[in-house]
Amino acid sequence: MACEAWTEKFDAYFDGELSIDEARACHEHLRQCADCAAEGLRLVQQRRAVQAAGQRFTPDPAFRARVQRSIAASRPSLWRRSWLPIFLAAAATLLIASSLLLVFQRDRRRDQQLLSELVDQHVATLASANPVDVVSTDRHTVKPWFEGKIPFTFNLPELQGSPFVLVGGRVSYLSQSPGAGLIFRVRQHQISVFIFQENGLREARDYEAFRSALSFEVRTWHHNGLRYFVIGDASGQDLDKLTELIKAAG
Amino acid sequence: MPLFERLYNFAHWLTQNREEAEDLVQETYAKALKGFPSFQPGTNFRAWIYQILRNTFLTSRTGLKSTATVPLDSENDQQIVPVAKDTPESILLQRSDQRVVQEALGRLPVPYREVLLLCEFEEMSYQEISATLSIPIGTVMSRLSRARRALRNAVQKLQEVG
Numbered sequence: 001m002a003c004e005a006w007t008e009k010f011d012a013y014f015d016g017e018l019s020i021d022e023a024r025a026c027h028e029h030l031r032q033c034a035d036c037a038a039e040g041l042r043l044v045q046q047r048r049a050v051q052a053a054g055q056r057f058t059p060d061p062a063f064r065a066r067v068q069r070s071i072a073a074s075r076p077s078l079w080r081r082s083w084l085p086i087f088l089a090a091a092a093t094l095l096i097a098s099s100l101l102l103v104f105q106r107d108r109r110r111d112q113q114l115l116s117e118l119v120d121q122h123v124a125t126l127a128s129a130n131p132v133d134v135v136s137t138d139r140h141t142v143k144p145w146f147e148g149k150i151p152f153t154f155n156l157p158e159l160q161g162s163p164f165v166l167v168g169g170r171v172s173y174l175s176q177s178p179g180a181g182l183i184f185r186v187r188q189h190q191i192s193v194f195i196f197q198e199n200g201l202r203e204a205r206d207y208e209a210f211r212s213a214l215s216f217e218v219r220t221w222h223h224n225g226l227r228y229f230v231i232g233d234a235s236g237q238d239l240d241k242l243t244e245l246i247k248a249a250g
Numbered sequence: 251m252p253l254f255e256r257l258y259n260f261a262h263w264l265t266q267n268r269e270e271a272e273d274l275v276q277e278t279y280a281k282a283l284k285g286f287p288s289f290q291p292g293t294n295f296r297a298w299i300y301q302i303l304r305n306t307f308l309t310s311r312t313g314l315k316s317t318a319t320v321p322l323d324s325e326n327d328q329q330i331v332p333v334a335k336d337t338p339e340s341i342l343l344q345r346s347d348q349r350v351v352q353e354a355l356g357r358l359p360v361p362y363r364e365v366l367l368l369c370e371f372e373e374m375s376y377q378e379i380s381a382t383l384s385i386p387i388g389t390v391m392s393r394l395s396r397a398r399r400a401l402r403n404a405v406q407k408l409q410e411v412g
Contacts, residue, residue, distance in 0.1 A: 011395050015369060017376050046398060047370050053351035054371025057262035059255060063272050067251065067279055091286065094295060098253065 001029070003036055010036075014043050031233055034127075041123050048116060114174070119216055121172055122192040122231045125181065131190075132168030132183055142169045142182070150178045154195050154226060157249035163187065164242055172196075184242060191232030191242060198227045219243045223250070251279065253296065256372065257303055263367055264307050264316075264360060274310065278303040297374070297381040304364065304382060316360040347405070354404035362397035369394055 006029050012018050013026045030037050125131045134145040139156035146153070149171050159166060165185045172181030172194055179196035217239045219230040228246065230239050257278060262271035281302050289298055307313040355363055368374045368382060380387045 011398065012376075012391065015376070015394075043398075046402065049347065049351045050355070050366055050370040050401070053348050053355060054263075054367055055259060056352055057259045057268075057271065059258040059272070059275070060268075063258075063275075064251070064254060067254070067276050070276065071251070071279060071283060098295060 003033060006030075006033075006036055007039060010040060010043055014040070014047060027233075037123070038127060041120070041127060044116065044120060044123070048113075048120070051113070115218065117174060118192075118194060118218070118229050118231055121174075121181065121194070122216065125170075125183065125192060126190055131170070132181075133170040135168040137166050139166060142166060145169065146171070146180055150180055152195075152197055152226060154180060155249040156182075157245040159184075159245070162241070162245060163238075164191075164245070186234050186238050186242070189232055189234035189238070191230060191234055191239065193242070193246065194229040194231070196227050196229075198222050198225050221247065223247065253299060257299065260300070260364075260367060260372070261303060261307070263355070263363060264304070265310075265312050266356060267312070270310070270312055274303060274307055277306050281306065294378055294381060296372075297378045300368070300372075300382045301384070313360075347409070350405055350408050351401075354401055354408055357404050358397065358400055361393060362400050365390065365393050366397045366401060 006026060009018060009022065009026055013023060018026060030040050134142055136142050136145075139158070143154070143156050146169065156166065163186050167183040167185050167190070169180055169182045172179050174194065174196050177196055179194055182193040182195075184191045184193060216231050216233055217236050219228075219239050221228055221243070228243075230243055230246070232239060254275070258271060258275050261274040261278075262268065265271045265274060278299065282299055285302070289295070355366065358366070365379060365383065368379045369376075374382065376387050376390045379390045383390070385393070
């Protein structure tokens with residue numbers, strides 16, 4: 001299929017509206033076509049820009065009070081109607097359900113934003129001509145490079161005998177906190193590992209939901225006050241193996 | 251009051267005016283309360299109340315004016331506009347450009363502005379948007395595609411101006 005036919009599907013793909021099979025095919029094409037990957041990145045950035053710009057107007061507290069009063073005032077006459085007790089019970093249920101839904105949606109949106117920031121960073125890094133600032137397969141070169149650049153230290157695993165190769169690292173930012181961005185390679189796949197101080201991040205509600213995003217595999221855990229994220233388009237088993245190696249390094 | 255802040259934000263985006271947004275939200279709640287028996291349990295409450303707000307807006311003076319002056323060309327063909335192959339550098343919407351994006355959104359025709367906000371800010375599914383705007387899903391897709399292109403052009407123009 002020509003690129004133009006794929007780009008027609010991009011809106012629906014990034015809106016999460018394609019079928020699983022179509023989404024998988026689209027993801028595969030994005031992986032192989034640099035032009036379309038750049039286009040995909042632009043769409044994701046545009047979506048995030050609208051998400052951020054969309055929250056612009058806040059109601060005046062006096063206005064809220066006025067609406068509440070007008071709703072309250074309309075209630076006594078309504079009581080006379082026979083359906084009203086049912087309506088009020090339903091409205092109360094709905095109100096509670098809506099509030100819970102709102103809280104859930106707000107948390108979900110916040111989680112999604114955090115996740116989408118990380119995926120953005122992963123995609124942007126791979127699209128960059130200089131994906132890492134320290135280029136070395138040697139963990140004893142990469143780890144010390146971060147000294148003085150980020151406010152914590154971490155251990156990197158011994159990769160000999162494993163299918164993974166360390167490519168290098170750079171300083172990354174999440175929620176305005178500096179952290180380590182590392183790239184590992186397994187066969188033809190690049191995997192990003194991000195490490196940030198847990199207390200510098202907006203706490204996500206449900207890290208368990210961070211299993212995949214836009215067809216990327218994602219793993220996350222915390223250890224010693226640090227939050228680790230592993231993101232890539234390699235298989236879930238590959239990410240699990242890398243995760244185990246990093247965890248074992250402590 | 252469920253969804254109060256978000257309904258007000260959406261109303262303000264539609265009307266571009268605080269007093270009109272307040273009137274619109276107040277009328278929406280009044281109509282929702284009055285028309286609650288028509289709400290079918292199990293259907294989407296959010297789409298239902300946004301639909302009330304949007305229909306109320308369309309019958310207001312500003313709403314009538316805004317939709318009467320907007321030519322949405324050949325939307326019925328439901329064709330999705332393929333994305334243009336611009337250079338990424340020229341089209342990236344940077345996070346720091348929030349003011350520019352807001353300005354550009356405000357300049358879009360109402361049908362484009364509302365579909366973008368419902369999809370990207372309210373994170374509604376195509377199905378929910380279809381119910382809220384009372385248009386087929388195919389039209390949601392083609393309108394979204396055009397709206398995104400229109401926003402990109404508007405942002406570029408604003409960035410060129412400076």
